[in-house]
C-alpha cells in the first residue's frame with residue numbers, strides 16, 4: 113500500500129464533469145488530485161487508429177479507442193464482443209449499449225458536441241404532466257450554470273433569439289460564439305420541415321465557430337466529430353488536462369478506483385485504486401468527487417459496500433443504480449430522388465425540438481428529431497459495390513447513394529423508473545471487479561410515443577423529403593447519455609444526492625454528472641451534466657470556506 | 660484474429676501504446692508497411708506491373724502506383740488464387756483487347772474471373788483488400804470512393820474548406836468530378 117499526500121479534493125474521473133470541477137477547485141486555491149482509470153493518449157494516435165480501420169468499422173465509434181485490460185468498456189468491433197463488458201438484460205437491453213471511453217478525457221473524445229439546454233417545463237414533469245419526477249430546483253436556478261458551462265466548453269449558437277432553445281426563455285449571456293453555417297443537407301432538411309410545423313434549429317455546439325477559443329482552433333468542417341476531432345476544434349476534456357496540470361492539479365492515470373472508504377461518522381476518508389499491476393493504493397482527501405460517468409459512478413458506490421454501508425456507499429435510500437435513463441432512439445434510413453448532400457460541416461448541426469414540448473407529455477414522451485449530417489460516401493460506396501457495378505455506372509451509383517440518402521433519428525424523453533437498475537454482475541472484469549449489470553425497459557411512456565407520435569412523424573418527414581424508400585429500424589437504440597443512477601432530490605429517502613450533487617449520506621462526497629439528473633429531457637444531456645458539475649464545484653468551494 | 664489485449668498484469672504504458680498502434684494489425688496484415696507509402700521504398704515487379712495494367716482497364720481513373728503495389732502485395736498474401744486470376748485476366752485482355760471495363764465484364768467467360776475483377780475494383784474504391792480471413796487497409800484518403808463526391812463531401816477527418824468556409828450550395832448530382 114502506498115499512501116499519497118492528503119489532497120483537499122480528490123476527483124475520480126477526468127471526463128468533462130471531473131475536469132470542470134478540478135479546475136474550479138484549483139482556481140479557488142484548493143489542492144486537487146485526479147484519478148483516471150485509463151491512459152493518456154495523444155490525439156494523433158486516435159486519428160491514425162481511425163484512418164487505419166477497415167472501412168466497415170469506421171462507424172464503430174469505440175474502435176479507435178481500444179481499452180487497456182484494466183479499464184474495459186463496451187466494444188463492438190467483432191460480433192459478440194458487445195457482451196464482454198456491460199452485462200445487459202431486460203426487454204430493451206440493446207437500448208443500453210452505452211459507448212464511452214475510459215482514457216484521460218473520457219467520452220467527450222467521441223461526443224458530437226451538441227449542447228441543448230433543458231427547458232423550464234422539462235424540470236417539472238410531475239407537477240405539469242403528472243409523470244416522472246420534478247427536479248429539486250427550477251430553471252432559473254440552473255440558468256447561470258448553463259451559461260458558465262457554455263463558456264467553459266466554448267459553445268457556439270445562434271444569436272437570433274427566435275432560433276435559441278429553450279424558446280422565449282431569457283438567457284443571462286449570449287453564446288460565446290455565433291452559429292456555424294449549415295451544409296446543403298441540413299439546410300434542405302430545415303426548409304422542407306418548416307411547412308410541417310417542425311422547426312429545425314441550428315444546434316448549440318461545443319466547437320469553435322469562425323474563431324479560435326480557449327487555445328483551440330476554429331472548426332474547419334472535417335466532419336469527424338465522432339469518433340475524434342482531428343484538430344481539437346470541438347471541446348473535449350482531454351484539452352483541459354494540460355491546463356489543470358499547469359495549475360498544479362495532480363493527475364494519476366491508469367488508476368482504477370474500486371473502493372470508497374467511509375469512517376464511523378460516514379465521512380469519506382479515502383479512495384482505493386488499482387494500478388495496472390493490480391497493486392492497491394489508497395489516497396486520502398477532504399472532499400471527494402466521483403465523476404466516472406452514469407454507469408461507472410453507481411458501480412463504484414455499490415462496489416464500496418462495507419459493514420456500516422451494506423448497500424454500498426451513499427445508498428441508504430436504495431436508489432443508487434436505479435432510475436437508469438437515456439433517450440431511447442429510433443433510426444430510419446431514407447432514399448430520395450433528389451440529392452440531400454449531407455457531410456458538409458460537422459456531423460450534427462441542427463435538430464427539431466418543438467416536438468419535445470406539449471401537454472401530450474401526460475400521455476407519452478416528447479422527442480427530438482434530427483437528420484444526421486455524416487458524410488455518406490463510404491456507405492454509398494459499400495452499397496454500390498455490393499450491387500456488382502463497375503465503370504461509370506459504379507461512379508454514378510456511389511454519387512447517387514451518397515447524395516440522395518439520409519438518416520433520420522428520433523430520441524425520446526425517458527422517465528426515471530426504479531426497475532431500470534444497475535447492479536453488480538457476478539461476472540468479473542480483468543481486475544476481478546464486478547462488471548455492471550443493467551436491466552433496461554424503455555417503458556410504455558416511450559413505446560406509446562413511438563407508436564402514436566414519433567414513428568408517424570418520421571413517416572411524414574420522409575414523405576415531405578420525397579422519400580422513395582423508408583427503412584425504419586424498429587429496435588430502440590441507445591443515445592449514449594447515461595443518466596439517473598444517483599438521482600437528485602430533496603428527500604433523502606428516495607434520492608441519492610441533494611441540489612448540489614452532494615450525497616445525502618456523506619457530507620464530503622459529491623456525485624455530479626449524468627447520474628444525478630432527475631429526468632433526462634429529449635436533447636443531448638452533457639451540457640446539463642456540465643452545469644451540475646459547476647454547481648457542485650461552487651458548493652465544494654463554499655464548504656471549504658465555511659469549514 | 661488476435662485481440663490486442665494482454666492478460667499480463669505487468670503492462671506498462673509503452674506496451675499499451677504498442678498495443679494501440681497495432682490495432683490496425685488486428686485487421687491488416689499490411690499495417691507495418693503503411694509507413695513506406697510515402698517513403699518510396701517499394702519496388703514494382705512483373706506482377707505489380709500486370710496488376711497496374713489490368714487495373715487501368717478495370718478502373719478508368721488515375722491510379723496511384725504506390726497504392727497499386729501495396730494492394731497487389733496484399734492480394735498475393737491474402738486472396739486465394741489471386742496470382743492465377745490476375746494472369747488469366749491479363750491474358751484475356753491481351754487476347755480480346757476490350758475497349759473498356761464495361762466491354763471486359765460483359766465478355767469475361769467465368770464467374771470466378773468476374774469476381775476477381777470485381778475484387779480488384781473494390782480494393783481501389785475502398786482502399787482495403789478483403790482477404791480470406793483478413794482485411795488489409797492500404798490507404799485512407801486515396802480510396803476512390805471519396806473522389807466520387809470530392810466536389811461536395813468531406814473525407815472524414817480532412818477539411819474541405821476552412822473556418823466557417825462551407826455553404827448550403829451543392830453542384831449538380833450529374834456532374835461527376837474528374838479523377
Ligand SMILES: Cc1cc2nc3c(=O)[nH]c(=O)nc-3n(C[C@H](O)[C@H](O)[C@H](O)COP(=O)(O)OP(=O)(O)OC[C@H]3O[C@@H](n4cnc5c(N)ncnc54)[C@H](O)[C@@H]3O)c2cc1C
Nearest residue numbers: 125127128129149214218219223224225226369405636638
Ligand atoms: C458517440 C457519442 C456521441 C455523443 N454525443 C454527444 C453530444 O453530441 N452531446 C451530448 O450532450 N452528449 C453526447 N455524448 C455523451 C457524452 O459523451 C457524455 O455525456 C459525457 O462525455 C459524460 O461526461 P462524464 O465526465 O460524466 O463521463 P466520461 O466522459 O465518461 O468520463 C468519465 C471518466 O472517468 C473515468 N473512470 C471511469 N471509471 C473509473 C474508475 N473506476 N476509476 C478512475 N477513473 C474512472 C473514465 O476513464 C473517464 O475518463 C455522446 C456520447 C457518445 C458515445
Ligand code: SF4
Nearest residue numbers: 331332334335337341
Ligand atoms: S467538423 Fe471537424 S473540425 Fe469541426 S468539430 Fe467536427 S471534426 Fe472538428
